[in-house]
Amino acid sequence: xxxxxxxxxxxLPLLTGxxxxxxxxxxxxxxxxxxxxxxxxxxxxxxxxxxxxxxxxDIMYWDCASDxxxxxxxxxxxxxxxxxxMSQSDPGxxxxxxxxxxxxxxxxxxxxxxxxxxxxxxxxxSAEVRCIRAFLYFxxxxxxxxxxxxxxxxxxxxxxxxxxxxxxEIYAFVEKELKESIPSLPETAEAGxxxxxxxxxxxxxxxxxxxxxxxxxxxxxxxxxxxxPALSFEESFLxxxxxxxxxxxxxESVENNYSFDFTPFLPNSSSGWSSVVPTQSLVDAYExxxxxxxxxxxxxxxxxPTNPYVNRDPRLRxxxxxxxxxxxxxxxxxxxxxxxxxxxxxxxASKTGYNFKKFYSNLEQFPQNFWNxxxxxxxxxxxxxxLTIAECKVELNxxxxxxxxxxxxxxxxxxxxxxDRVKYATQAKLRELVRRxxxxxxxxxxxxxxxxxxxxxxxxxxxxxLRTCPRGEVLDEVADPATGDHKVNLNKxxxxxxVRKFQNGKSELLPIPQSSLDKNENLTQNPGYxx
Numbered sequence: 256x257x258x259x260x261x262x263x264x265x266x267l268p269l270l271t272g273x274x275x276x277x278x279x280x281x282x283x284x285x286x287x288x289x290x291x292x293x294x295x296x297x298x299x300x301x302x303x304x305x306x307x308x309x310x311x312x313d314i315m316y317w318d319c320a321s322d323x324x325x326x327x328x329x330x331x332x333x334x335x336x337x338x339x340x341m342s343q344s345d346p347g348x349x350x351x352x353x354x355x356x357x358x359x360x361x362x363x364x365x366x367x368x369x370x371x372x373x374x375x376x377x378x379x380x381s382a383e384v385r386c387i388r389a390f391l392y393f394x395x396x397x398x399x400x401x402x403x404x405x406x407x408x409x410x411x412x413x414x415x416x417x418x419x420x421x422x423x424e425i426y427a428f429v430e431k432e433l434k435e436s437i438p439s440l441p442e443t444a445e446a447g448x449x450x451x452x453x454x455x456x457x458x459x460x461x462x463x464x465x466x467x468x469x470x471x472x473x474x475x476x477x478x479x480x481x482x483x484p485a486l487s488f489e490e491s492f493l494x495x496x497x498x499x500x501x502x503x504x505x506x507e508s509v510e511n512n513y514s515f516d517f518t519p520f521l522p523n524s525s526s527g528w529s530s531v532v533p534t535q536s537l538v539d540a541y542e543x544x545x546x547x548x549x550x551x552x553x554x555x556x557x558x559x560p561t562n563p564y565v566n567r568d569p570r571l572r573x574x575x576x577x578x579x580x581x582x583x584x585x586x587x588x589x590x591x592x593x594x595x596x597x598x599x600x601x602x603x604a605s606k607t608g609y610n611f612k613k614f615y616s617n618l619e620q621f622p623q624n625f626w627n628x629x630x631x632x633x634x635x636x637x638x639x640x641x642l643t644i645a646e647c648k649v650e651l652n653x654x655x656x657x658x659x660x661x662x663x664x665x666x667x668x669x670x671x672x673x674x675d676r677v678k679y680a681t682q683a684k685l686r687e688l689v690r691r692x693x694x695x696x697x698x699x700x701x702x703x704x705x706x707x708x709x710x711x712x713x714x715x716x717x718x719x720x721l722r723t724c725p726r727g728e729v730l731d732e733v734a735d736p737a738t739g740d741h742k743v744n745l746n747k748x749x750x751x752x753x754v755r756k757f758q759n760g761k762s763e764l765l766p767i768p769q770s771s772l773d774k775n776e777n778l779t780q781n782p783g784y785x786x
Contacts, residue, residue, distance in 0.1 A: 307355035347713035447507035608724030
């Protein structure tokens, strides 16, 4: 597939005839009188809308707002989301902004002035922008609840001082926009652009997250043309395979122009900052290789907590760097105080004793360097379709072959055994399985917080002590000749990192920033965040 080139994104001026009090465009921005003349202008503006859509940074950092990951560098804004200490004066990272919505509105308000060579192209571009805007409004409303809503840009600062629109009205708009846009989208598209399958996947996710399992199931089953690739889980995320048959929609990067920099995510020993690191809770969620949870395996005598990384779900090694693992030409050792990866050795060392590796398992795959890559990131992939089918059928209590087959396709691609249909035969047990599958399959892909919130498990998943990996030592003995990983002897207690707090009725939503409240007296705060 051809890439949608983002060569003009960083320098693309945002287009406006006026600015509102919340997000002001630069003074040298093009005005409608000097733009919106040709179809090329429309394509440039469309590319600008995609630049506001989402990014690999958004995808990976957002796991820090859940029990999957931890963000040590507090200035980045995700630590307070993970431990639920965010407030209106310190809201942390968020999405309470409007330039992205404005860019989409700008396009839709002005594209009618352009003569297209084909009306089908006009309809397609418009549908793509409507999908981007629907994605943004859905994301913002899920995280903030009621949200300022506008589909036409304001002409004066006073007009822009709108109150928050009820979440239910925004959700109705999102559903309508997506359903109306899908028919105008092609079956296939340049990589990074919405096609019919991508819009259907967004609509599927919308229905799933809003609890309409019947519609989510029907929409998931309508998505065609994708399949689980004949690749291992780790191979699926390599540069060479990033356009495999599973990828429905990805972000796009271009070396030397709109490149992606992995420096914030790599271990200290690989010249990284360890900004986003896995939690012990995530590591413990991975089953053993024979399909047992670690609790079940320990009871059966097949799991040794002092050497916990052997004979595990292959997705663990493909996703996470753990003590004793052979990574980037060396043995990762975060438990030796003399190692640059020891948690207390440097600010850039992982504070949990783990690092992620899902998208950069082999640094040699980047021909330039790891801070100048053309790596793309999945927004929607077929595994989400399959696990949506499974989850919906569980919640609708439709326990049948279709449910098991959907989960089996995900597990067998990962190198795991098929579902034990005797063990997992009830709605409760299958719910436990599918939720665990979503967690380990989509770790580091920014979906976990949404799952935690919609399942209502925040006080279970995101409350309590966050600790490092167990302490001990990495041994000289090789545990797996195929990988070169070493055995470990983690026989000492872990260290406390922080105590996380999650309050039902408050922490599900993010606070409205004080800066926004100061600018707009019509805004109200979410429950529990008032000063």
